[in-house]
Amino acid sequence: MNYVILDLEWNGGYSAKMNGYVNEIIEFGAVKLDETMQIIGQFSMLVKPKLTKRLRSWVRDLTALTNKELEDGDTFLYALSKFRAFAAHCVLMTWSTSDLTALQSNCRCYGKNGRLPFIKQYVDLQMYCQEMLGINDRSPVSLAAAAERLALDIKDIPLHRAIGDCIISAKCLQKLYSKGAMKAHIRQADCDAFYHWLSFHNTYLCNMENPLIDKTAMYLNCGICGARADRLTSWESKNRAFYAAFACPHCGCGFKGKIMFRLKADGMTFVKKILYPADNAEQQF
Numbered sequence: 575m576n577y578v579i580l581d582l583e584w585n586g587g588y589s590a591k592m593n594g595y596v597n598e599i600i601e602f603g604a605v606k607l608d609e610t611m612q613i614i615g616q617f618s619m620l621v622k623p624k625l626t627k628r629l630r631s632w633v634r635d636l637t638a639l640t641n642k643e644l645e646d647g648d649t650f651l652y653a654l655s656k657f658r659a660f661a662a663h664c665v666l667m668t669w670s671t672s673d674l675t676a677l678q679s680n681c682r683c684y685g686k687n688g689r690l691p692f693i694k695q696y697v698d699l700q701m702y703c704q705e706m707l708g709i710n711d712r713s714p715v716s717l718a719a720a721a722e723r724l725a726l727d728i729k730d731i732p733l734h735r736a737i738g739d740c741i742i743s744a745k746c747l748q749k750l751y752s753k754g755a756m757k758a759h760i761r762q763a764d765c766d767a768f769y770h771w772l773s774f775h776n777t778y779l780c781n782m783e784n785p786l787i788d789k790t791a792m793y794l795n796c797g798i799c800g801a802r803a804d805r806l807t808s809w810e811s812k813n814r815a816f817y818a819a820f821a822c823p824h825c826g827c828g829f830k831g832k833i834m835f836r837l838k839a840d841g842m843t844f845v846k847k848i849l850y851p852a853d854n855a856e857q858q859f
Contacts, residue, residue, distance in 0.1 A: 587625025603736025774839035
């Protein structure tokens, strides 16, 4: 089984067909890896934009692409056809699902619908790497931050260019690859359930009376000694989270606790944090 890591760069443009702004793809980049996670192929194409003739300044600054370079690019549908051939029979990976949703919107804009029939299996590489780094359920970790955590030497790889980001993603995967863990992250993509998952908007639950909130999980252990702490105040909802004061009966440590409940397509998750009053630092468990 081979894997393909895809990265896209895009520029915002208004589409009359979509009746709104679209992240119009201006660059495809991809690398192909074999079962040992060695790179065995690369793919890179620039796309000439149709929705707007000029790059937005922040896109130009981020990617270092120029309007002149894109004038010589190929059409989106041609680039897509070439990428489909490159990625055939492979498991597709992207760093978060944002590239996949951008690909969907471009297919709707230039085609008929947002289905991507050439994708049979898919892995959210960001979710996989965060889990392997032991930081799943925290705020999404950027590709650059993951590379820094893994002490990767990426100074000569162009960040925020599609092929460069693919190579960095591949280096992260090579450091963290586990056949068993990867198997658990592979999703079947040729079904309605996949598109429901892809379009699901994560929701934070802030009402204590919501039946989806597991109140048995609303406790914290002391960050110093690990003992179950006593809650001193009622839970207060603020900024998508619940807060309460705690004290440890074992070591006497006092702190504020924070819990966030998030409803995702895969189910409910929660994050617990300890806020120490001395420096307002956060520790997560």
